[in-house]
Amino acid sequence: MRFYEYESKALFARHGMPLGQSRVAGSPEEARAAAQAIGGPTVIKSQVLSGGRMKAGAVLFADTPDEAAKHYETVLPIVVNGETARSVLIEEKSPIAQEYFVSVTWDGRRKLPVVLFSDMGGIDIEEVAETHPEHLSRTHFSTILPLSERVAKEAIGAVGVTGSDLNRLVPIVYKLMQLFLDYDLTLAEINPLAKLEDGRFIVLDGHLDMEAEARGDHKAVLDDLGIGDDETRQARPPTEFELAGARVNAVDHRGVAGNVVEFDGNLGLIIGAGGGSLTLFDAVRKQGGKPANYCEIGGNPSMSKVKNLTKLILSKPGVDKIAVMMNVVSNTRVDIVARGVIKGCIEAGKDPAEVIAIFRIPGAWEDEGFKILAKHGVEYCDRSVSMYEAAGRACAKLEAN
Amino acid sequence: MPGMFIDVEVDAGVASNAELVKKLAEVCAVDIFAAKDDGTLQIVEENLDECVLCDLCIQAAPAGTVRVKKLYER
Amino acid sequence: MSILITADTSFIVQGITGREAVNLTRENLDYGAKIIGGVTPGRAGRDIYGVPVYDCVRDIVAKHGQPDGSIVSVPPKFTRDAVFEALENGIKTIVIVTENIPRAQVAQMVELAELRGARIIGPNCLGIISPGEAKMGGVGGPAANTRQAYSKGPIGVMSRSGGMTTEIASTLTGAGLGQSTCVSIGGDAIIGTSYAELMPFFEADPETRAIAIYSEPGGRMEAELAEWVTKNASRLPIVAFMAGRFMDEMKGMRFGHAGTIVEGKEDTTAEKIERMEAAGISVAERIEEIPALIRTKLAEKSVEV
Numbered sequence: 081m082r083f084y085e086y087e088s089k090a091l092f093a094r095h096g097m098p099l100g101q102s103r104v105a106g107s108p109e110e111a112r113a114a115a116q117a118i119g120g121p122t123v124i125k126s127q128v129l130s131g132g133r134m135k136a137g138a139v140l141f142a143d144t145p146d147e148a149a150k151h152y153e154t155v156l157p158i159v160v161n162g163e164t165a166r167s168v169l170i171e172e173k174s175p176i177a178q179e180y181f182v183s184v185t186w187d188g189r190r191k192l193p194v195v196l197f198s199d200m201g202g203i204d205i206e207e208v209a210e211t212h213p214e215h216l217s218r219t220h221f222s223t224i225l226p227l228s229e230r231v232a233k234e235a236i237g238a239v240g241v242t243g244s245d246l247n248r249l250v251p252i253v254y255k256l257m258q259l260f261l262d263y264d265l266t267l268a269e270i271n272p273l274a275k276l277e278d279g280r281f282i283v284l285d286g287h288l289d290m291e292a293e294a295r296g297d298h299k300a301v302l303d304d305l306g307i308g309d310d311e312t313r314q315a316r317p318p319t320e321f322e323l324a325g326a327r328v329n330a331v332d333h334r335g336v337a338g339n340v341v342e343f344d345g346n347l348g349l350i351i352g353a354g355g356g357s358l359t360l361f362d363a364v365r366k367q368g369g370k371p372a373n374y375c376e377i378g379g380n381p382s383m384s385k386v387k388n389l390t391k392l393i394l395s396k397p398g399v400d401k402i403a404v405m406m407n408v409v410s411n412t413r414v415d416i417v418a419r420g421v422i423k424g425c426i427e428a429g430k431d432p433a434e435v436i437a438i439f440r441i442p443g444a445w446e447d448e449g450f451k452i453l454a455k456h457g458v459e460y461c462d463r464s465v466s467m468y469e470a471a472g473r474a475c476a477k478l479e480a481n
Numbered sequence: 482m483p484g485m486f487i488d489v490e491v492d493a494g495v496a497s498n499a500e501l502v503k504k505l506a507e508v509c510a511v512d513i514f515a516a517k518d519d520g521t522l523q524i525v526e527e528n529l530d531e532c533v534l535c536d537l538c539i540q541a542a543p544a545g546t547v548r549v550k551k552l553y554e555r
Numbered sequence: 556m557s558i559l560i561t562a563d564t565s566f567i568v569q570g571i572t573g574r575e576a577v578n579l580t581r582e583n584l585d586y587g588a589k590i591i592g593g594v595t596p597g598r599a600g601r602d603i604y605g606v607p608v609y610d611c612v613r614d615i616v617a618k619h620g621q622p623d624g625s626i627v628s629v630p631p632k633f634t635r636d637a638v639f640e641a642l643e644n645g646i647k648t649i650v651i652v653t654e655n656i657p658r659a660q661v662a663q664m665v666e667l668a669e670l671r672g673a674r675i676i677g678p679n680c681l682g683i684i685s686p687g688e689a690k691m692g693g694v695g696g697p698a699a700n701t702r703q704a705y706s707k708g709p710i711g712v713m714s715r716s717g718g719m720t721t722e723i724a725s726t727l728t729g730a731g732l733g734q735s736t737c738v739s740i741g742g743d744a745i746i747g748t749s750y751a752e753l754m755p756f757f758e759a760d761p762e763t764r765a766i767a768i769y770s771e772p773g774g775r776m777e778a779e780l781a782e783w784v785t786k787n788a789s790r791l792p793i794v795a796f797m798a799g800r801f802m803d804e805m806k807g808m809r810f811g812h813a814g815t816i817v818e819g820k821e822d823t824t825a826e827k828i829e830r831m832e833a834a835g836i837s838v839a840e841r842i843e844e845i846p847a848l849i850r851t852k853l854a855e856k857s858v859e860v
């Protein structure tokens with residue numbers, strides 16, 4: 081879950097990291113007042129989650145409060161990577177001598193957190209890694225030993241920084257490591273970390289990302305920042321249909337029938353589980369099918385959860401048929417899912433035999449499940465028909481329509 | 482009213498026996514049995530189709546007095 | 556032979572009185588597992604399908620001797636402590652079933668396991684099965700379902716998805732190819748044991764003659780496997796199935812498991828497929844292609860199955 085720049089900076093401030101003065105503005109008047117209070121030249125920055133705002137022209141510089149107000153109006157409506165700005169940050173423009181880069185992230189291979197440090201900040205770090213590898217250091221650190229400034233010192237020293245710069249940088253990098261672990265972040269990045277002309281260092285821009293699993297453990301902080309539970313902060317905000325899917329899943333705690341993602345096709349999908357859904361979604365697309373949605377069922381959901389998910393998907397405009405498919409199941413029950421989808425179809429006023437293109441869930445309680453499907457005239461298959469073939473049958477039926 | 486897939490029949494002697502009704506309500510994981518205020522049996526119709534066919538209710542009462550019917554088998 | 560577990564492996568279940576764990580215990584016992592004890596604090600003296608329950612792992616060791624392994628099925632908040640307890644009591648193979656554990660805690664468990672010379676499988680996994688011998692975890696479900704999908708034979712299976720472990724095994728079984736050991740390694744971004752880290756075990760197992768893996772977007776595990784195979788001149792042909800190809804176009808969206816997200820180029824299926832193929836790993840587009848691909852690769856090496 082990504083934080084906006086202004087939220088990241090609020091967290092940096094809590095940890096005593098050096099920042100320039102800044103204020104969030106929600107109107108041109110507020111932008112003017114902010115610039116006035118800051119005094120001197122300012123930077124006007126659009127608050128979006130995705131990168132590339134500089135390129136999009138959503139960062140501008142102002143010499144006067146009036147100019148800040150004018151830039152506010154220019155920057156706010158700019159769409160960056162399909163994203164509209166949440167607000168605008170007005171920040172003191174500082175005289176910079178040099179830019180550095182530091183980030184803390186997880187290395188899944190070493191299974192340890194790693195500090196990346198470079199004295200070539202401000203630009204794309206992947207580029208530095210390729211063209212100037214000696215200017216980028218990677219320093220892993222332990223999660224069971226007490227956190228130590230030594231790691232920060234080694235990370236900074238490895239690119240040749242020494243003297244008072246080294247000693248001024250160590251506490252900043254150390255605090256970033258602390259922040260990374262304290263808030264269960266998956267990424268804590270400062271870029272650029274600026275050395276000012278007077279020798280001080282400040283955080284110019286930062287990017288923090290919190291692990292979704294850990295949100296519950298940091299509720300107090302999220303509340304302070306005003307981030308509600310419904311803010312998923314995925315690459316795009318959830319649609320109404322997706323929110324309705326989340327509500328279906330939240331009704332009871334038996335199993336999962338959720339992670340609904342909306343697409344604009346005509347084939348509704350009731351698929352599972354995690355890996356099975358990825359496999360089936362590919363299989364449908366490969367064979368020319370147009371999915372209306374992605375979803376994941378698993379963990380033995382209740383009949384009513386499956387029923388409500390079925391009704392939701394059938395209610396989506398443009399959905400002609402649904403396909404109900406999973407990998408061989410051992411925990412989820414074939415008969416309970418069969419009951420759920422059939423009941424869902426009937427309550428939605430549809431004939432299951434007509435609207436269910438294919439039912440391919442082999443495994444636990446399949447004999448009972450297949451009896452139910454046969455009674456209602458639904459086409460089903462067992463494990464002798466592969467996931468790919470089953471998806472193909474569904475696609476063929478829709479094409480014949 | 483039966484469910485779409487499952488119906489449960491309980492003999493009158495069991496349905497009016499508060500002791501047995503309590504037991505039925507306990508064993509059923511999907512809350513198909515409940516006790517009315519007077520201790521007699523209330524079948525919770527909206528839960529019938531959630532039945533997991535575990536047979537625990539059948540074992541909890543005297544043989545043959547509780548029957549779980551699969552309506553899709555006829 | 557098999558890897559990680561055999562019919563003789565003794566293990567315990569931590570959190571044994573939980574709903575999931577009770578099921579697991581039943582299913583594993585029915586499949587022939589040697590479960591010598593279970594732990595739930597405050598529930599000492601009870602038993603679950605004849606398995607005695609204790610407050611601490613230490614009490615099991617004192618009473619029944621050293622267990623080889625443990626299945627950890629406790630809520631996310633208590634998982635790290637349970638794993639530390641297992642490690643500090645000499646347990647060397649730990650299967651973590653629990654999902655939604657923050658990465659920092661997984662990293663701590665893995666670090667301590669390394670120090671203690673132990674191995675963690677998972678978290679967020681269904682565990683290990685050596686067909687016909689024993690299983691440790693929810694893989695395959697009830698014993699009857701497990702016997703239908705899994706059969707003994709020469710193929711090692713590794714999968715980031717628990718459900719797809721069974722789908723692949725079932726497909727192999729249907730094609731007459733049994734399995735030596737199947738490992739559901741877990742779908743999180745940081746896991747105890749990756750494909751590459753399991754390879755030396757399969758390599759050393761005379762029964763295993765080929766490997767099938769299930770893989771998906773996110774992480775560097777496939778690249779690591781490709782490197783391992785190239786560096787070690789592995790004797791084992793590998794066939795991979797790659798799911799989630801559609802995700803290459805959907806940067807930043809999370810599907811499937813916690814670790815399944817495309818952020819950088821290396822997370823994409825296209826990049827992973829390229830790296831694996833360069834290392835001689837065949838990549839199947841459909842699960843049902845796996846058996847024939849394995850047979851072809853074995854025939855090239857004149858290995859019989």
Ligand code: SF4
Nearest residue numbers: 509532533535536538
């Ligand atoms: S069989 Fe089980 S689930 Fe069904 S009514 Fe009886 S106790 Fe409830």
